[in-house]
Amino acid sequence: MSIAPNRSVLATSIASALAxxxxxxxxxxxxxxxxxxxxxxxxxxxxxYGNSIRNGFQLAAEEINAAGGVNGDKxxxxxxxxxxxxxxxxxxxxxxxxxDKVVMLFGPTLSNSAQAADPIAQASKTVVxxxxxxxDGITSIGNFVFRNSVTEADVxxxxxxxxxxxxxxxxxxxxxGNDDVFTKSGYDNFKKALDEQKLPVTTTETFAKGDxxxxxxxxxxxxxxxxxxxxxxxLAEGAPIMVQARQLGLNVPFIGGNGMNxxxxxxxxxxxxxxxxxGSPWSLQNxxxxxxxxxxxxxxxxxxxxxxxxxxAYDALHIAATAFKKVKFSGDLxxxxxxxxxxxxxVKWTGATGAFSFRQTTDKAGAPAGYDAQxxxxxxxxxxxxxxxxx
Amino acid sequence: xxxxxxxNALSLGCVYALFALGFTLVFGVLGVxxxxxxxxxxxxxxxxxxxxxxxxxxxxxxxxVACVASGLVGLLIDVLVLRTLRQRNVPHLIPMIATIGLxxxxxxxxxxxxxxxxxxxxxGLLPQDPLQIFGLHVTELELGIILLSFVLMTLLLLALKKxxxxxxxxxxxxxxxxxxxxGINVEGLFMLTSFAAAALGGLAGVLIGLYSNALFPxxxxxxxxxxIAVIILGGMGDIRGAMLAGLFLGFAEVLSVAYIGSTMRxxxxxxxxxxxxLIRPKGLFGSVKERKV
Numbered sequence: 001m002s003i004a005p006n007r008s009v010l011a012t013s014i015a016s017a018l019a020x021x022x023x024x025x026x027x028x029x030x031x032x033x034x035x036x037x038x039x040x041x042x043x044x045x046x047x048x049y050g051n052s053i054r055n056g057f058q059l060a061a062e063e064i065n066a067a068g069g070v071n072g073d074k075x076x077x078x079x080x081x082x083x084x085x086x087x088x089x090x091x092x093x094x095x096x097x098x099x100d101k102v103v104m105l106f107g108p109t110l111s112n113s114a115q116a117a118d119p120i121a122q123a124s125k126t127v128v129x130x131x132x133x134x135x136d137g138i139t140s141i142g143n144f145v146f147r148n149s150v151t152e153a154d155v156x157x158x159x160x161x162x163x164x165x166x167x168x169x170x171x172x173x174x175x176x177g178n179d180d181v182f183t184k185s186g187y188d189n190f191k192k193a194l195d196e197q198k199l200p201v202t203t204t205e206t207f208a209k210g211d212x213x214x215x216x217x218x219x220x221x222x223x224x225x226x227x228x229x230x231x232x233x234x235l236a237e238g239a240p241i242m243v244q245a246r247q248l249g250l251n252v253p254f255i256g257g258n259g260m261n262x263x264x265x266x267x268x269x270x271x272x273x274x275x276x277x278x279g280s281p282w283s284l285q286n287x288x289x290x291x292x293x294x295x296x297x298x299x300x301x302x303x304x305x306x307x308x309x310x311x312x313a314y315d316a317l318h319i320a321a322t323a324f325k326k327v328k329f330s331g332d333l334x335x336x337x338x339x340x341x342x343x344x345x346x347v348k349w350t351g352a353t354g355a356f357s358f359r360q361t362t363d364k365a366g367a368p369a370g371y372d373a374q375x376x377x378x379x380x381x382x383x384x385x386x387x388x389x390x391x
Numbered sequence: 392x393x394x395x396x397x398x399n400a401l402s403l404g405c406v407y408a409l410f411a412l413g414f415t416l417v418f419g420v421l422g423v424x425x426x427x428x429x430x431x432x433x434x435x436x437x438x439x440x441x442x443x444x445x446x447x448x449x450x451x452x453x454x455x456v457a458c459v460a461s462g463l464v465g466l467l468i469d470v471l472v473l474r475t476l477r478q479r480n481v482p483h484l485i486p487m488i489a490t491i492g493l494x495x496x497x498x499x500x501x502x503x504x505x506x507x508x509x510x511x512x513x514x515g516l517l518p519q520d521p522l523q524i525f526g527l528h529v530t531e532l533e534l535g536i537i538l539l540s541f542v543l544m545t546l547l548l549l550a551l552k553k554x555x556x557x558x559x560x561x562x563x564x565x566x567x568x569x570x571x572x573x574g575i576n577v578e579g580l581f582m583l584t585s586f587a588a589a590a591l592g593g594l595a596g597v598l599i600g601l602y603s604n605a606l607f608p609x610x611x612x613x614x615x616x617x618x619i620a621v622i623i624l625g626g627m628g629d630i631r632g633a634m635l636a637g638l639f640l641g642f643a644e645v646l647s648v649a650y651i652g653s654t655m656r657x658x659x660x661x662x663x664x665x666x667x668x669l670i671r672p673k674g675l676f677g678s679v680k681e682r683k684v
Binding site: 043044045047048051178205206207208209210211212213215216217219220222223235236237239240243247248249264267268269270271272 | 392395396399400402403406499502506507508509511514519520521528530599602603604605607609610612613614644645648649652653654656657
């Protein structure tokens with residue numbers, strides 16, 4: 001084949017790409033559109049969370065737009081893949097802030113990335129709204145940083161207390177991933193809660209990301225004879241841990257953090273997923289009106305059950321839209337961004353995750369900073385393929 | 392508890408050894424540290440998963456599919472990339488760097504096609520309930536992995552020692568140039584080795600995927616990092632060494648968890664590895680000579 005035809009094809013495609021961009025540009029400039037940036041991990045190790053989150057946003061945006069938008073303006077999501085990496089999150093934030101000129105940002109998926117990228121949004125005086133960042137200190141970055149993800153510091157003590165009360169737990173073993181910010185911070189919060197509730201710990205064991213075999217730790221845990229295992233892990237390791245524990249005859253309850261709160265555990269740890277206690281702001285089994293309608297709509301659109309990450313993203317966009325209703329968009333980007341910031345803290349919303357409001361936090365010096373979620377967690381225990389809610 | 396831990400160590404060691412066999416074979420014959428081996432391993436796991444879920448094949452047939460799929464990927468890597476580099480006579484670090492890139496490409500492609508979320512082989516494919524032997528909790532899969540890694544090691548050793556093919560491969564390992572002068576079809580054997588080593592990697596992928604119940608596009612990376620340690624410790628390119636070093640790492644890890652503490656696991660395991668290499672810089676079976684070109 002000669003080169004020439006290819007080259008003309010290339011030229012045509014460049015021309016059409018340029019034309020498309022121009023069209024898009026024209027479209028974007030139209031009035032009646034609120035541009036929102038979404039930077040989530042759509043590929044890489046955190047992609048299973050990031051994709052759920054994006055689905056949640058898209059579902060909420062469709063619903064809001066189908067109902068006429070916000071005061072007649074349509075929401076338009078500009079989605080970027082931040083790959084679950086700090087550097088990429090920074091790049092995605094810069095693109096959304098400076099090139100796409102969004103009025104506010106959602107993301108990034110991981111707390112790690114939020115620590116790195118949120119200061120950029122803060123510096124540009126633009127709201128950054130995390131739906132999945134649960135580590136400590138994120139909202140201390142500044143007063144433009146919001147999140148509706150209930151922190152593990154709030155959830156884990158409730159989970160432990162409920163499990164201890166219902167499953168007659170006197171002493172626990174602890175197992176966590178020590179090379180990951182999320183699972184390590186989960187461990188720190190678990191430890192704090194265990195200390196506060198004066199629950200004896202028989203042994204504390206660790207594992208590393210990507211381990212395939214946990215039997216050494218589990219054998220040791222079994223020998224220490226605990227009434228339950230407190231587990232701070234992501235699903236990739238958490239599910240095999242449960243399977244291997246049951247294979248070793250370690251049949252005590254597991255008390256998990258946020259990472260274990262996914263319906264995927266029923267598939268990944270099939271036959272060994274019973275008796276896992278998790279606390280979270282959201283549960284598939286929560287039969288409130290708002291949650292039922294979310295679950296039905298999500299399942300219809302994506303042919304699969306939603307998880308907590310989708311639910312929180314879905315609620316987050318509704319929360320933002322509620323704030324937008326109070327904003328008079330002027331077209332002056334800096335003014336609009338500031339107006340969104342001022343409207344958000346007062347939003348109260350009851351959605352898939354239940355009643356929600358913001359709670360202002362402080363920065364390291366004690367001055368008022370960003371906003372955390374104020375929400376009561378739901379504790380559930382797995383049985384069969386369900387998370388049964390425990391009061 | 393000790394008996395259970397010793398068994399845990401044996402099965403983990405065999406998992407490492409199983410991965411390292413193909414990895415070390417490529418190095419022994421081609422003289423390339425093939426850093427795409429982790430990706431080839433992952434391709435095997437996904438190929439078997441697809442064969443089982445999409446084509447409804449039984450497990451043994453799916454393992455066959457996995458070996459062929461991984462083998463073909465390994466073959467393509469050799470034909471398209473490694474051979475080109477060999478022909479240009481590039482410095483020996485270049486193929487290693489190229490295989491890093493290949494690994495990333497294969498991982499990303501897999502992620503694009505199958506998504507990033509964890510998957511697993513259907514439950515019930517193998518009996519999940521453990522057997523109780525002398526008070527030990529043992530699964531049939533663990534027994535299979537242990538048996539298979541020893542059998543494969545023996546077969547590979549015999550093939551290299553006793554067959555004409557094996558002699559030719561050892562001649563190549565000594566010096567490809569001399570082997571070519573002796574009338575050995577060096578390129579053909581490079582291709583064969585690439586195929587066989589990748590097929591072994593694919594087999595390891597299926598078995599370890601069954602073992603960990605967690606298939607994801609990056610599943611090969613952590614295993615490969617351990618694999619690199621194993622083949623260096625064993626003596627680069629040595630089959631017995633890969634086996635023994637796999638077991639060494641398995642025992643070091645499990646026993647350090649059992650008696651020192653899991654936070655110190657990698658420090659102890661890799662500290663021991665370092666100590667061994669200080670005494671035997673060429674590894675346990677380090678007989679690999681500098682290749683004469």
